[in-house]
Amino acid sequence: MNSLGRILEFGYYSILLYSIFNSILNKEKKKSIEEASAAIFSDDLMVEIVSWLPVKYVMQLRCVNKFFNTLVFDPHFIQMHLSKSTQNLQLSFTSFENNSADFTKSEDWDSRWITLSIPDLLLQNTVTISHLSDSYYRLSRSPHYRWVIGSCNGLLCVYGNSWPDQYLYFWNPAMRKESKRIPLFFDIYINRNFDFSFGYDNSTQTYKVVAFYVELNSDSNPKSVVKVFSLGDNSWRDVQCLPLVPLYCLLGINDFHNEGMHFNGTINWFALDDINLDRSAAALDRCVILSLDLSTETYTKLLLPRGLDKVPAGYPPNLVVLMDCLGFCHDFDKTHFVIWQMKDFGVQESWLQLFKISYENFARENLLPLYLSENGDTLVLGNDRHREAFIYNCRDNKVEKIKIADRTNWELGNYYVESLVSTD
Amino acid sequence: MAQEASSSTSSKTISLKTGDGEIFEIEASAAKQMKTVQRLIDDLGDDITIPLHNVFSKELPKIIEYYKKDITGEITKDFEAEFVKDLNDDEVKVLFLAANYLDANKLFEFLSQNIADRLESKSVEYVRKYFGVENDFTPEEESKLREERAWSFRGIKEDE
Numbered sequence: 001m002n003s004l005g006r007i008l009e010f011g012y013y014s015i016l017l018y019s020i021f022n023s024i025l026n027k028e029k030k031k032s033i034e035e036a037s038a039a040i041f042s043d044d045l046m047v048e049i050v051s052w053l054p055v056k057y058v059m060q061l062r063c064v065n066k067f068f069n070t071l072v073f074d075p076h077f078i079q080m081h082l083s084k085s086t087q088n089l090q091l092s093f094t095s096f097e098n099n100s101a102d103f104t105k106s107e108d109w110d111s112r113w114i115t116l117s118i119p120d121l122l123l124q125n126t127v128t129i130s131h132l133s134d135s136y137y138r139l140s141r142s143p144h145y146r147w148v149i150g151s152c153n154g155l156l157c158v159y160g161n162s163w164p165d166q167y168l169y170f171w172n173p174a175m176r177k178e179s180k181r182i183p184l185f186f187d188i189y190i191n192r193n194f195d196f197s198f199g200y201d202n203s204t205q206t207y208k209v210v211a212f213y214v215e216l217n218s219d220s221n222p223k224s225v226v227k228v229f230s231l232g233d234n235s236w237r238d239v240q241c242l243p244l245v246p247l248y249c250l251l252g253i254n255d256f257h258n259e260g261m262h263f264n265g266t267i268n269w270f271a272l273d274d275i276n277l278d279r280s281a282a283a284l285d286r287c288v289i290l291s292l293d294l295s296t297e298t299y300t301k302l303l304l305p306r307g308l309d310k311v312p313a314g315y316p317p318n319l320v321v322l323m324d325c326l327g328f329c330h331d332f333d334k335t336h337f338v339i340w341q342m343k344d345f346g347v348q349e350s351w352l353q354l355f356k357i358s359y360e361n362f363a364r365e366n367l368l369p370l371y372l373s374e375n376g377d378t379l380v381l382g383n384d385r386h387r388e389a390f391i392y393n394c395r396d397n398k399v400e401k402i403k404i405a406d407r408t409n410w411e412l413g414n415y416y417v418e419s420l421v422s423t424d
Numbered sequence: 425m426a427q428e429a430s431s432s433t434s435s436k437t438i439s440l441k442t443g444d445g446e447i448f449e450i451e452a453s454a455a456k457q458m459k460t461v462q463r464l465i466d467d468l469g470d471d472i473t474i475p476l477h478n479v480f481s482k483e484l485p486k487i488i489e490y491y492k493k494d495i496t497g498e499i500t501k502d503f504e505a506e507f508v509k510d511l512n513d514d515e516v517k518v519l520f521l522a523a524n525y526l527d528a529n530k531l532f533e534f535l536s537q538n539i540a541d542r543l544e545s546k547s548v549e550y551v552r553k554y555f556g557v558e559n560d561f562t563p564e565e566e567s568k569l570r571e572e573r574a575w576s577f578r579g580i581k582e583d584e
Contacts, residue, residue: 045524052540057575063548063569065560136575176575413428 042266047071051080054088054156055174055418072175072262078420082153083419085127090115091370091380092151092413094139095132095405100324101147111140113156113173114405115416121391122378127402137173149209150198150262154419155231155234156199157209159225161188166207168196170231170423172326183228185236193249197260202293207231207421210260210267212242212291214249215327221248228297232424244271244290247316260292261319262328264345266291268302269320270328270342286309286315291346304328305340322372327354329369335359355379357392361399364388368412384412438465439473446481447473454491459527479522486519490531499530508538513554516542 003157048069050058058081062069071077073375081215086125097110107201113131120128131137139146145161149168160181166188167181179401188194198209212226222245227236246260260267271290289302296407317330320339336358344350359365367390371380380402382389387409389402404410436452440461452470455461464474476484492505493499508516520535542549552559561569570577 040523045521045558046555049536049539049543052537053544056576057544059573061551063561063566064552064555067557070568192580197561345500 043067047077047080051077052084053074054084055081057422058420059175067090072420078422082417082419082421085419087119087155088417089118089250089371090130090416090418091118091284092116092148092156092416093384093404094411094413096409096411108139109140109142111146113137114410114411116404118380121380121402123374127404129405130364131173132405138175141330147258148413149196151414151416152198152200152207152262153400153421154417155207155421155423156416157196157207159184159188159196159268160315168229169205172419172421172423174418175420175423177423179231180238182209182308184211185227185384186211186225188213191215195246195249195259195269197262199267200265201230201292201294206231208294210239210294211236213240216243216245216249239292240299242290242299243270243299244273244288246271246290250419251316261321263321265294266296268326270317270319271301273301287317289319289326289328300346302342302346303348305353307346322354322369323374329367332356332368334365336366337365358406359399361392362388362390364390370412371415382412384410433513436466436470440479440484441475442484443477444480446484448481448484448488450488450491453495456543457491457494457528457530458487459529461526469539478525483522487522487526487528487531491528502508502568504534508535512540513539513542516567517554518529551560 007217037288049090050061050068053061058072062072083197092113095112095114097112114137115130117128117130120126128380143163143419149159150197151157153162154174156173156211158169158171160169166184168184169181170179171177175408187193192218194211194213196209196211198207200207209229210226211229212224214322215223217223218293220330224242224245226239226241228239229236233287248270250272260269262268268289270287273286273288283307284304287304291300292298293300302306317328319326319328319329322339322341325341325343326345327339329337329339332338336356338353339355341352341354342350343352354372359367361379364386366385367381367383369379369381370389372378377394379392380389380396381392387404389404391400392398393400437449438455438461440448440450440455442448444562450461452465455465461476463472468474479487486507490499493503511519516535516539520532520539523532523535543554546554559566
């Protein structure tokens with residue numbers, strides 16, 4: 001009995017010890033599983049995650065370690081981040097506030113660069129305006145006058161005027177980085193028929209600013225001086241003169257919507273087809289689109305759609321980029337506005353009339369289309385002279401007013417996406 | 425006569441064995457979305473239980489759940505929100521790494537974005553721990569960098 005008891009005891013303790021060991025082993029096994037599951041992120045995986053972050057957070061994470069600190073300069077990462085950022089398309093505006101009672105003194109206006117989120121507007125029906133109260137985004141503040149010329153891949157080009165200096169510079173507002181100033185080669189108060197345009201040359205992967213002024217002499221042919229500044233250069237380069245005079249120079253309109261429109265490596269302007277044409281004969285059917293290719297730095301003439309209504313230059317036409325195509329909109333008979341789209345760049349037969357919409361819906365004329373949704377259903381429009389913006393649903397013809405900014409005037413800008421593109 | 429889905433290849437199921445020895449079934453069409461699995465099927469045939477050494481029984485069912493929805497075209501923003509709602513940061517990390525191993529692109533992309541969203545409100549220290557990386561800055565270097573980028577730190581939540 002005793003020995004049986006001992007055997008049983010022994011057996012019992014063996015089993016006990018065995019199960020204790022086993023459970024320790026299982027814990028070890030489980031632990032190693034957890035370790036395997038909690039495997040360290042490879043560089044590629046960390047980069048993948050970080051490429052989804054808004055720029056502000058990428059900048060914070062530069063403090064993590066040296067790898068993250070220099071990641072923002074890696075061209076592949078910059079491109080990766082940009083391609084994700086383009087899903088958060090924004091519209092940029094300049095908002096103005098007056099500091100005195102005299103509305104005519106431009107020096108007394110404070111201006112600020114603000115953005116509106118398109119996904120928030122279309123998907124959540126909310127107007128999300130950023131930077132309205134952040135003084136970093138201030139542009140003009142008397143006596144310094146600044147305006148944004150253009151926006152490309154998160155980089156802005158800005159004209160600045162701190163008397164007597166006039167200059168341009170590049171600004172990445174998301175990274176809070178500015179380039180050095182580039183002195184201008186003329187005085188916009190003397191050569192008043194001027195234009196600045198900003199774009200990207202795909203072939204050399206360079207950001208370029210095109211600046212020109214035109215001298216209109218009644219007794220001789222118009223003369224133009226055109227120069228290009230590439231980001232990374234130290235000086236302006238001469239390019240060919242304009243073969244045609246942009247419509248706005250001829251009409252003496254200096255509206256900021258009428259700058260050259262950047263599209264896919266080209267800068268485009270409306271121009272009269274005949275350099276000698278009398279400006280009073282300026283009508284849409286006598287116009288062409290003058291297009292400057294940023295890689296070859298040469299010009300081409302793009303023809304407008306055939307059979308265009310004989311539209312007088314009352315409300316000048318505006319070039320627009322909608323749904324990744326170049327197009328334009330014009331007034332028809334002061335009752336409607338019409339939007340055309342060139343489906344294949346440079347191909348006259350590919351012009352398509354997208355919309356002919358009555359102003360009645362808006363109780364406002366001279367509207368500029370700002371954005372068209374991918375499915376073609378929703379159009380965002382604005383008229384900054386009257387501080388009105390609208391969303392138009394094309395299917396059910398419904399119009400909704402949007403409030404951009406309270407109490408202030410604002411001016412329409414361009415498309416903008418955040419990026420890590422460098423300013424030098 | 426009510427007919428069940430015919431036993432064509434579209435309703436064929438594949439057996440997957442996790443690293444900790446459990447077996448799960450998955451539709452062949454869902455398996456196609458996981459390129460690693462598909463490669464193994466191509467090499468080993470679809471009658472054999474496919475071994476997945478680096479995926480475990482904790483996460484595989486969740487992944488299978490995602491792709492079950494995917495093949496019926498039912499993945500919506502609401503579904504995705506629900507899918508990660510009750511997962512903590514570490515659980516999402518495990519899923520993300522598994523999706524990477526399985527080369528399951530759609531889930532991988534969704535989880536990348538989700539992790540990025542979660543990290544937005546976290547501190548630099550938290551991110552270091554989460555990614556398992558060392559801080560190779562000296563204290564002086566780090567404080568200088570933080571000072572330079574003070575603007576980007578405004579509005580950060582306290583470390584959890």
